[in-house]
Amino acid sequence: xxxxxxxxxxxxxxxxxxxxxxxxxxxxxxxxxxxxxxxxxxxxxxxxxxxxxxxxxxxxxxxxxxxxxxxxxxxxxxxxxxxxxxxxxxxxxxxxxxxxxxxxxxxxxxxxxxxxxxxxxxxxxxxxxxxxxxxxxxxxxxxxxxxxxxxxxxxxxxxxxxxxxxxxxxxxxxxxxxxxxxxxxxxxxxxxxxxxxxxxxxxxxxxxxxxxxxxxxxxxxxxxxxxxxxxxxxxxxxxxxxxxxxxxxxxxxxxxxxxxxxxxxxxxxxxxxxxxxxxxxxxxxxxxxxxxxxxxxxxxxxxxxxxxxxxxxxxxxxxxxxxxxxxxxxxxxxxxxxxxxxxxxxxxxxxxxxxxxxxxxxxxxxxxxxxxxxxxxxxxxxxxxxxxxx
Amino acid sequence: xxxxxxxxxxxxxxxxxxxxxxxxxxxxxxxxxxxxxxxxxxxxxxxxxxxxxxxxxxxxxxxxxxxxxxxxxxxxxxxxxxxxxxxxxxxxxxxxxxxxxxxxxxxxxxxxxxxxxxxxxxxxxxxxxxxxxxxxxxxxxxxxxxxxxxxxxxxxxxxxxxxxxxxxxxxxxxxxxxxxxxxxxxxxxxxxxxxxxxxxxxxxxxxxxxxxxxxxxxxxxxxxxxxxxxxxxxxxxxxxxxxxxxxxxxxxxxxxxxxxxxxxxxxxxxxxxxxxxxxxxxxxxxxxxxxxxxxxxxxxxxxxxxxxxxxxxxxxxxxxxxxxxxxxxxxxxxxxxxxxxxxxxxxxxxxxxxxxxxxxxxxxxxxxxxxxxxxxxxxxxxxxxxxxxx
DNA sequence: GTTCGCTCCGTGAACGTTCACGGCCAGTTT
DNA sequence: AAACTGGCCGTGAACGTTCACGGAGCGAAC
Numbered sequence: 001x002x003x004x005x006x007x008x009x010x011x012x013x014x015x016x017x018x019x020x021x022x023x024x025x026x027x028x029x030x031x032x033x034x035x036x037x038x039x040x041x042x043x044x045x046x047x048x049x050x051x052x053x054x055x056x057x058x059x060x061x062x063x064x065x066x067x068x069x070x071x072x073x074x075x076x077x078x079x080x081x082x083x084x085x086x087x088x089x090x091x092x093x094x095x096x097x098x099x100x101x102x103x104x105x106x107x108x109x110x111x112x113x114x115x116x117x118x119x120x121x122x123x124x125x126x127x128x129x130x131x132x133x134x135x136x137x138x139x140x141x142x143x144x145x146x147x148x149x150x151x152x153x154x155x156x157x158x159x160x161x162x163x164x165x166x167x168x169x170x171x172x173x174x175x176x177x178x179x180x181x182x183x184x185x186x187x188x189x190x191x192x193x194x195x196x197x198x199x200x201x202x203x204x205x206x207x208x209x210x211x212x213x214x215x216x217x218x219x220x221x222x223x224x225x226x227x228x229x230x231x232x233x234x235x236x237x238x239x240x241x242x243x244x245x246x247x248x249x250x251x252x253x254x255x256x257x258x259x260x261x262x263x264x265x266x267x268x269x270x271x272x273x274x275x276x277x278x279x280x281x282x283x284x285x286x287x288x289x290x291x292x293x294x295x296x297x298x299x300x301x302x303x304x305x306x307x308x309x310x311x312x313x314x315x316x317x318x319x320x321x322x323x324x325x326x327x328x329x330x331x332x333x334x335x336x337x338x339x340x341x342x343x344x345x346x347x348x349x350x351x352x353x354x355x356x357x358x359x360x361x362x363x364x365x366x367x368x369x370x371x372x373x374x375x376x377x378x379x380x381x382x383x384x385x386x387x388x389x390x
Numbered sequence: 391x392x393x394x395x396x397x398x399x400x401x402x403x404x405x406x407x408x409x410x411x412x413x414x415x416x417x418x419x420x421x422x423x424x425x426x427x428x429x430x431x432x433x434x435x436x437x438x439x440x441x442x443x444x445x446x447x448x449x450x451x452x453x454x455x456x457x458x459x460x461x462x463x464x465x466x467x468x469x470x471x472x473x474x475x476x477x478x479x480x481x482x483x484x485x486x487x488x489x490x491x492x493x494x495x496x497x498x499x500x501x502x503x504x505x506x507x508x509x510x511x512x513x514x515x516x517x518x519x520x521x522x523x524x525x526x527x528x529x530x531x532x533x534x535x536x537x538x539x540x541x542x543x544x545x546x547x548x549x550x551x552x553x554x555x556x557x558x559x560x561x562x563x564x565x566x567x568x569x570x571x572x573x574x575x576x577x578x579x580x581x582x583x584x585x586x587x588x589x590x591x592x593x594x595x596x597x598x599x600x601x602x603x604x605x606x607x608x609x610x611x612x613x614x615x616x617x618x619x620x621x622x623x624x625x626x627x628x629x630x631x632x633x634x635x636x637x638x639x640x641x642x643x644x645x646x647x648x649x650x651x652x653x654x655x656x657x658x659x660x661x662x663x664x665x666x667x668x669x670x671x672x673x674x675x676x677x678x679x680x681x682x683x684x685x686x687x688x689x690x691x692x693x694x695x696x697x698x699x700x701x702x703x704x705x706x707x708x709x710x711x712x713x714x715x716x717x718x719x720x721x722x723x724x725x726x727x728x729x730x731x732x733x734x735x736x737x738x739x740x741x742x743x744x745x746x747x748x749x750x751x752x753x754x755x756x757x758x759x760x761x762x763x764x765x766x767x768x769x770x771x772x773x774x775x776x777x778x779x780x
Numbered sequence: 781g782t783t784c785g786c787t788c789c790g791t792g793a794a795c796g797t798t799c800a801c802g803g804c805c806a807g808t809t810t
Numbered sequence: 811a812a813a814c815t816g817g818c819c820g821t822g823a824a825c826g827t828t829c830a831c832g833g834a835g836c837g838a839a840c
Contacts, residue, residue: 012491014796025820030798038818061451061492062796065825098713101402102451181735189693192582219735223690300613303579323488338739341731345571345609349728404826415790420828428788452826455795 013054021054022046033058060102060326070104071325073318074124075133077159078113081264083290084310085109085135087354088159091314092133099322113137113161121145125154131321132156139163155324157317160310161208162334169324170333172317174308176208179339180215183260183285186304186341188223191283195257196230198249202237202263212262212287230256239268246272258283267292270302289342289350297347307340307350403444411444412436423448450492450716460494461715463708464514465523467549468503471654473680474700475499475525477744478549481704482523489712503527503551511535515542521711522546529553545714547707550700551598552724559714560723562707564698566598569729570605573650573675576694576731578613581673585647586620588639592627592653602652602677620646629658636662648673657682660692679732679740687737697730697740 015033019026024043031039032047033056050056064070075092077085089107096105108124110116114137124132125148132149136142136158143166149156150167158171187197199216201209213232220227231249235242246269250256259282261269266286273279279301286293286305296302316335323329342350405423409416414433421429422437423446454460465482467475479497486495498514500506504527514522515538522539526532526548533556539546540557548561577587589606591599603622610617621639625632636659640646649672651659656676663669669691676683676695686692706725713719732740 015798016796026797027799027821028819031819034798036799040818043818059455059796061454062825063798064451065449065455065795065827066797067799068825098709098716175739178736178739182733185733185735190579215735223734319488326488336739336742338730338736338743340728343572343575344613345575345605346568346728349565349568349726352726353728405828406826416827417791417829418789421789424828426829430788433788449826452795453828455797455825456827457829458795 012059013056014059015056018047018050018054018056021050057327064102070102071130071322072128073103073105073131073133073321073325074129075105075107076117076120076124077107077109077133077135078111078115078117078137079109080112081290084264084288084308088310088314091311091316092318093314094311095315095318096322103322105318118142118145121149125149125152129154131325133159133317133321135160136163136166137161139166142166155321157321159313159317160308168333170320170331170335172313172320172335172337174313174339175336176211177215177218178336179287179306179308180212180217180260180262181219182215182339182341183212183262183287183306184216184219185223186306187258187260187283187285188220188227190285190303191224191227191258193257194226195255196228196253197258197260197283198230198253198256199232200235200242200246200259200261200263200266200269201232202235204232204234209262216260216262227257235263235269237263237265239265242268243272247276250276250278256282259285261286264288265290266302270296274301289354294347294351297342297344300344304341304343307342309337309340311354312337402449403446404449405446408437408440408444408446411440447717454492460492461520461712462518463493463495463521463523463711463715464519465495465497466507466510466514467497467499467523467525468501468505468507468527469499470502471680474654474678474698478700478704481701481706482708483704484701485705485708486712493712495708508532508535511539515539515544519544521715523549523707523711525550526553526556527551529556532556545711547711549703549707550698558723560710560721560725562703562710562725562727564703564729565726566601567605567608568726569677569696569698570602570607570650570652571609572605572729572731573602573652573677573696574606574609575613576696577648577650577673577675578610578617580675580693581614581617581648583647584616585645586618586643587648587650587673588620588643588646589622590625590632590636590649590651590653590656590659591622592625594622594624599652606650606652617647625653625659627653627655629655632658633662637666640666640668646672649675651676654678655680656692660686664691679744684737684741687732687734690734694731694733697732699727699730701744702727 015029016026019029022029024047028039028043029047030036032044033051073096075089077088079085092105096103108120110120113135117134117137118141121132121134121142122145125145132154134156139162142163146156146163146166146168155169157169158173160173162171162173164171191197197220199213201213204210204213217229220229230253233245233249235245242263242265250273256278259269259273261284264287270284270286273282273284284302286302287308289305289307293302293305297305316337320331320335323331340350405419406416409419412419414437418429418433419437420426422434423441463486465479467478469475482495486493498510500510503525507524507527508531511522511524511532512535515535521544524546529552532553536546536553536556536558545559547559548563550563552561552563554561581587587610589603591603594600594603607619610619620643623635623639625635632653632655640663646668649659649663651674654677660674660676663672663674674692676692677698679695679697683692683695687695706727710721710725713721730740
């Protein structure tokens with residue numbers, strides 16, 4: 001354990017080792033390994049065999065040094081809701097940075113989920129790209145193009161949403177069932193007594209939203225037998241509709257104990273509850289995080305929000321894709337991100353992490369907006385320190 | 391937007407561009423840039439100037455290709471508590487994998503936090519290492535060695551614990567104040583009515599534990615004015631002592647409403663509560679996650695646990711260190727990881743992530759132990775899918 | 781004046797790949 | 811028989827660095 005001169009990994013075997021062993025030239029080995037023409041099937045097989053047997057792994061440094069074209073990854077994401085998708089793009093950017101300049105990511109944006117992604121995908125396939133990161137809004141319409149990508153050996157990673165019936169390398173998402181289940185458990189444990197809770201969603205026909213509802217139901221009464229699911233409201237991503245329906249529902253259910261707003265934009269519902277003077281008696285849990293919500297959490301009007309961590313989703317997606325492109329490493333085909341439970345006590349920490357990722361850009365997205373007004377639960381200050389245990 | 395042949399980044403300038411510009415040889419430029427001897431101060435300055443002016447960045451691929459010695463990072467972590475530190479090591483391993491074989495991590499283990507790390511550090515400095523990841527158990531005793539490392543330009547990253555008064559590149563930790571605050575908020579919101587809650591810790595003299603207490607206090611009554619902090623128990627990381635003290639405290643405080651166990655090993659306290667028949671009336675929040683705890687959460691006997699995410703801490707630490715070693719990129723000197731709130735509803739998802747990281751090894755750490763007995767809240771099954779919104 | 785030593789600098793060979801080029805040998809066409 | 815074709819393969823130059831070697835210049839010691 002003391003000296004041990006850290007024995008060299010015995011010079012990993014390279015292309016020329018294979019050539020020497022087989023008595024052929026390195027050019028031929030190159031052709032065999034990279035699936036190029038101008039080589040007989042027999043020698044190709046021999047090379048491939050020996051390469052596998054010897055455990056050959058290409059030296060990526062040398063490869064990049066030679067043909068200095070970087071790996072190209074196309075990222076196709078919607079514009080709306082900007083805050084969410086921008087964070088996702090940031091996560092990708094952050095994860096891609098260490099690999100520059102061997103990796104070249106280009107971002108393309110289309111207006112709205114499921115609307116305009118197909119032409120972009122066609123174009124990327126035409127222009128030639130090495131890998132794709134997309135958010136399939138309409139999996140069935142996308143399917144033929146994904147099959148085409150698979151045929152051409154272009155790996156595709158799905159983020160946030162999934163296209164489970166199409167060929168794709170893997171999908172990254174905050175498991176919607178768990179997101180709903182966490183919201184249900186929080187609401188169940190936060191709310192004392194008996195009664196009903198309301199569930200706001202976008203479209204129930206949407207897979208993700210339906211999963212959230214199932215998760216929510218599965219844990220709500222398990223956590224608090226006194227609670228049951230009351231009204232289920234589809235807001236259709238429309239501010240005015242959401243506000244109107246929220247108001248109506250609150251009036252129709254004066255006994256409502258809690259709300260789970262699972263749509264991206266929870267503000268209309270929150271404002272309606274406030275205007276109806278119902279906030280006192282309601283426990284509210286929302287989804288995701290945006291500037292307007294920060295203050296509601298800080299003041300406790302929203303008890304908690306379940307954050308789907310777009311930044312992390314982006315990072316995981318890019319890393320998985322790049323690892324596959326470089327060394328054909330294949331991860332489990334469903335990477336599920338653990339959602340954050342964000343409450344008043346950890347809000348600042350979450351926001352800190354969010355703003356940190358903006359060294360390169362605009363910088364003022366979530367945090368700067370609300371300076372240091374409410375002292376966010378006393379900053380830690382140094383005291384005596386001795387030893388520490390996790 | 392359509393054609394755009396993705397203009398090449400105009401061939402990043404290299405060592406020979408500088409040489410040509412200055413009318414000297416690449417060997418000299420190399421000596422200047424890498425601080426080697428055998429070069430006059432004048433030419434060195436000229437080269438350094440021009441390099442900065444031209445924005446020269448070394449081609450890492452070429453560098454690695456040539457002098458194929460990898461970057462060496464030494465990781466010094468305790469053995470106990472194995473589960474926690476092993477997970478941390480796994481996080482490092484996982485993050486280091488993409489950079490192999492240009493990165494060579496060697497792990498050294500000492501028995502217990504703060505006990506035996508110093509000789510290891512001395513040895514690593516003597517053997518020559520490019521960077522260090524450590525968990526400073528006793529910052530003041532470590533200080534001179536950290537200064538020595540700084541003098542030799544060897545960057546040091548602290549994980550889990552910190553040595554804020556010594557020079558170090560940065561520290562990664564789950565902010566203990568927030569960990570305590572989250573526990574306090576959960577306990578406050580989970581517990582109805584009025585009364586006292588107990589706080590179990592290791593040593594209050596420990597910085598981290600004291601911070602957790604402060605965080606806990608700051609959010610407990612803010613979340614539930616009816617609750618106040620009752621007994622504070624130091625268990626000194628001793629199973630028997632913890633069990634005995636827990637029993638005594640429970641008997642002395644028959645009205646206790648809740649418990650927060652902030653020590654690594656919460657089992658003695660939990661078992662004492664069970665034996666005393668007090669579990670029904672107690673809301674229990676713990677810290678971190680280990681196999682024995684899984685069942686307690688699943689059955690609801692433990693309401694939630696605040697998980698400090700050693701895996702993520704390891705990943706962040708390694709990435710920060712490697713980025714600094716390669717390109718001198720410097721991140722904020724305090725990387726704070728957002729702790730997970732783990733409850734019954736997301737327990738399986740967290741465990742899934744944990745077990746996934748064991749492709750390479752033993753594999754059966756947390757998950758395999760408890761197969762599929764209790765159906766963990768209905769797996770999602772496919773239904774109709776149309777479009778999706780985050 | 782030769783030898784030695786020292787400082788500073790240029791030279792060229794690696795490192796593991798990729799790729800364009802050209803060569804050889806079969807078989808087929810003029 | 812010469813010329814052409816196409817399949818298969820070897821050759822060698824790059825890619826941007828690092829590093830060992832050696833040489834030019836210059837002053838000091840013999």
